[in-house]
């Protein structure tokens with residue numbers, strides 16, 4: 001978990017948060033206080049020039065867009081653009097675009113922002129492309145934020161959570177660092193996803209992860225705050241009772257944005273049912289409704305496997321921030 005410093009000029013804090021959340025620059029509401037060159041320097045030092053951004057690079061194209069929009073705003077305001085902005089813009093102009101960048105996920109209650117001087121944040125390395133290296137797991141999908149928000153608002157004290165198809169690890173890192181969950185097991189099947197997941201979990205861990213040798217599917221273990229974290233290879237195509245035995249008691253299954261490909265429904269639901277039959281209480285699945293027929297066929301598939309579905313209320317973004325459209329559903333699946 002990392003700490004983001006806010007500004008003593010309170011008007012700047014929504015802008016600092018917008019920058020770290022990579023809000024679309026068209027939607028950013030700039031503040032007239034920025035006419036002062038001292039306030040401009042403060043914004044630059046807390047965003048593009050901050051120690052965290054220099055160390056964990058945010059997409060350069062986004063940083064440039066942020067500064068360009070700021071300069072346009074100052075131009076419209078008739079205010080001079082200060083040295084700090086020009087220097088940062090020139091530095092970024094010579095930056096080389098890369099395939100992987102860091103993405104920040106600050107966690108705080110939006111209506112308490114005024115009273116805060118710093119924010120906790122998860123930092124992840126992600127690919128810039130939605131699909132790359134033959135997988136969808138190298139970026140964070142919107143539904144994982146809704147799932148993490150749901151967990152932040154639900155009592156999961158001391159629970160053991162098994163996540164299926166963890167991808168970059170965003171949901172689990174928020175849950176492990178900001179709830180009193182006892183054990184969080186990240187899983188995926190794709191080797192590049194597992195490598196990135198390991199890098200991301202390690203980045204946000206208090207201590208380096210331990211590589212675990214004897215068990216073949218347990219790759220790493222460690223801790224975040226008071227939560228034990230594990231990274232395991234778990235492929236829904238080959239999952240079986242031996243996985244339940246190796247993993248041990250699991251209270252809840254989490255999965256986000258795994259309802260997009262009808263070919264995955266069979267192995268995914270088989271894996272969920274396996275754990276439910278071995279003592280897991282429920283699976284909480286968050287997914288974006290990209291088209292209605294996929295959602296209907298997933299529902300029909302669960303029903304055909306004799307599984308019960310309860311539609312839960314999707315929380316509104318508060319601790320985290322995500323696009324609310326297309327709609328994200330959260331369902332609880334039980335035996």
Ligand SMILES: C[S@@+](CC[C@H](N)C(=O)[O-])C[C@H]1O[C@@H](n2cnc3c(N)ncnc32)[C@H](O)[C@@H]1O
Nearest residue numbers: 136137140141144165166167189235236256257
């Ligand atoms: C769209 S991504 C979602 C990732 C993450 N849950 C999120 O919401 O950001 C789907 C994930 O499911 C994983 N996946 C796909 N098929 C799988 C399988 N057969 N077994 C395990 N994981 C699988 C992919 O590797 C990928 O990480």
